[in-house]
Structure formats: structure tokens, C-alpha cells
Amino acid sequence: MLRLKDVHFRYKNPILKGINLHISKGEIVALIGCSGSGKTTLFRLITGLLQPTQGEIELAEGPVTYMQQEDLLLPWRTLYDNLLLLQELGRNKQTICPQKIHHMLKVVGLEGSQNLFPHQLSGGQKQRASLARALLQNRSLLLLDEPFGSLDVAIREQLYSLLLDVRQQFNKTIILVTHDFRDALELADRIFVLQHGQLVAEFSPAVTSALQITQQIKLLLHASLQPIQ
Numbered sequence: 001m002l003r004l005k006d007v008h009f010r011y012k013n014p015i016l017k018g019i020n021l022h023i024s025k026g027e028i029v030a031l032i033g034c035s036g037s038g039k040t041t042l043f044r045l046i047t048g049l050l051q052p053t054q055g056e057i058e059l060a061e062g063p064v065t066y067m068q069q070e071d072l073l074l075p076w077r078t079l080y081d082n083l084l085l086l087q088e089l090g091r092n093k094q095t096i097c098p099q100k101i102h103h104m105l106k107v108v109g110l111e112g113s114q115n116l117f118p119h120q121l122s123g124g125q126k127q128r129a130s131l132a133r134a135l136l137q138n139r140s141l142l143l144l145d146e147p148f149g150s151l152d153v154a155i156r157e158q159l160y161s162l163l164l165d166v167r168q169q170f171n172k173t174i175i176l177v178t179h180d181f182r183d184a185l186e187l188a189d190r191i192f193v194l195q196h197g198q199l200v201a202e203f204s205p206a207v208t209s210a211l212q213i214t215q216q217i218k219l220l221l222h223a224s225l226q227p228i229q
Contacts, residue, residue, distance in 0.1 A: 001025040001173050002141065007045065007055035015041050016197045019055070025140070028167060028174045030184035033194035034221055039177045042194070043143050046175070061140040067133075069146040071126040073118040079105070080114035083133055096136055104132040107169070108162060124155035128162070135170065144176045148183055160186045181217060185210045193220050 007019040016038045023029050033039050044050040045057060047066050073082050080101060087096040105111055108128040118126065127147060134142055148156045164187065167174060178184055184191045185205055191213065193201040201220055203213045 001027070001060050002046065002175075003056075003058040004046075005056045005058070007052045007057060009038075009041055009045060009050065009053050014197060016045070016052075019199055021192070021199065023173060023175065025060075025173050026167065026171055027189050028163075028176065028187050030176045030178060030188035030191045031194055032178060032181070032184055032191060032217060032221070034179075037194045038197040039194055040145065043145060043175075043177065046141075046143060059141070063139060064141040064143055065134045065137045065139045066143045067130055067145065067147060069149050071118070071130045073121075073126060073129060075118050078115050078117055079110065079121070079129055082118070082129065083136060086133065086136055100136065101132075104135055107135065107166070108132045109158075122155075123151055124159065127151065127159060131162070131166070135166065140171075140173055142172050142174045144174060146178060147176070148178070148180065156182065157186075163187060181214050185213065191217075193217055195220060 002021070002023040004019050004021040007016060008014065009016040019042065031039050031042070041050065043066065045052055046059070047064055048062075073079075074085070077085070083101050083104070084096060102111070102114065105114055108131050110125060110128050110132065113121070113125065118129075121129065130147070148159060151159070160183075163174070166172060174187075176183060176187060188205065191203040191205065192199050193203075201216065203216070205213065
């Protein structure tokens with residue numbers, strides 16, 4: 001599905017160094033790292049917004065959908081009209097008919113909310129709306145950048161279940177950037193730690209206990225806050 005081979009990127013200084021990563025179709029992969037570790041830059045390389053200084057990125061079924069932490073809903077448009085905006089901007093090759101929008105709102109648990117404005121939606125509902133918009137783009141790879149950052153535990157757990165259902169129902173491949181161990185442990189098939197622009201560890205929740213993964217990641221992230229010698 002996605003392969004990165006010895007990917008480097010630099011502005012004035014190196015940001016990413018020697019990234020090697022292979023993600024299979026249908027996987028959920030989590031990236032954990034401190035601020036400034038290169039997570040957002042890596043996402044921008046995968047989307048094609050940036051080009052690597054060195055190395056190759058192979059994407060079998062591009063382009064991708066990039067869902068940011070902010071919902072980016074236009075406040076003067078209803079939820080339905082926000083989703084229809086993809087068609088108006090020419091962001092979708094296939095026609096987005098009313099039936100598709102209503103179906104996707106049902107999938108994400110927002111059936112009957114199409115006439116509400118963003119200020120009438122809770123934080124969890126706005127994230128569901130963002131997910132509906134991402135799914136309407138009908139792309140195989142979803143990049144999720146801190147999608148649960150400001151949500152409480154109960155809403156997070158609801159969205160965990162929704163995202164796992166979406167992966168199964170639509171056969172999506174998902175890469176998740178997060179600072180929260182819970183997101184990675186609940187969702188990911190594999191967890192990678194990004195430190196000073198390098199992938200320094202890989203964990204599988206199916207093989208290693210959540211407690212062990214959490215302890216080891218905490219040690220790595222603590223080390224990443226120390227000055228580079």
C-alpha cells in the first residue's frame with residue numbers, strides 16, 4: 001500500500017533521516033513522537049505537499065485523504081452543505097449525490113443532523129463530520145493528525161469503535177499521528193516511535209502488552225527531550 005525507502009527531508013537542518021516504512025492495505029499504524037519530531041513533515045511528504053530531499057515514497061493507491069485535528073467546517077454552512085463543498089471545489093472525481101451524503105452521515109452516527117450548523121455540534125460530532133467528509137473522498141489511505149486531541153474519554157471510546165468499523169466496512173488503510181498512548185493502543189496494529197526525525201522503535205499490541213509498550217515509549221520520549229550530543 002505504502003512504502004518509504006530511506007526518506008530524508010531537510011529545510012536548513014535535517015528534519016527526517018533515513019525513514020524506512022512499509023504499510024500494508026487495511027492496516028492501522030500509529031506514529032508517536034514529541035513536538036518537533038517530524039510527524040507532520042512525514043504526513044506532508046506522504047500527501048505530496050512536500051518532496052523528499054532523498055529517498056523514495058511509493059503509494060500504490062494514491063492520492064490520500066488528510067484529516068487534520070481542526071474540523072475546518074465552514075461556520076456559515078450547514079453540515080450537509082459543508083460535505084457538499086467537496087463537490088463544489090472539484091475535490092471528488094465521483095458525483096456526491098444527496099443519497100451519498102445521507103448515507104455517510106448515517107455511517108458516522110450523524111443521521112438527521114444534516115441541517116445543523118457547526119456551532120450546534122459538539123466536539124465529538126464535529127470529528128464525526130470530519131470523518132464523513134474524509135470518507136466521501138473515497139480514497140484508500142487516511143492520514144489522521146491528532147483526531148481525538150481535545151475530546152474526553154467517553155467520546156474517544158465511541159470514536160475508536162467508529163474508526164475500527166470504518167476500517168472494516170470500507171477497507172481503509174489508516175495512519176494515525178497522536179501524542180496519546182490510548183489512541184495508539186486501542187486502534188493500531190503497529191506503533192512506531194519517531195525521535196529526532198528517525199523511527200527508533202516499533203511495537204505490536206498483539207504481541208507486547210499495553211503496559212510494556214507504554215513504559216518503553218515513555219522512556220524513549222523522555223530520552224528525546226534530552227539535548228542531542
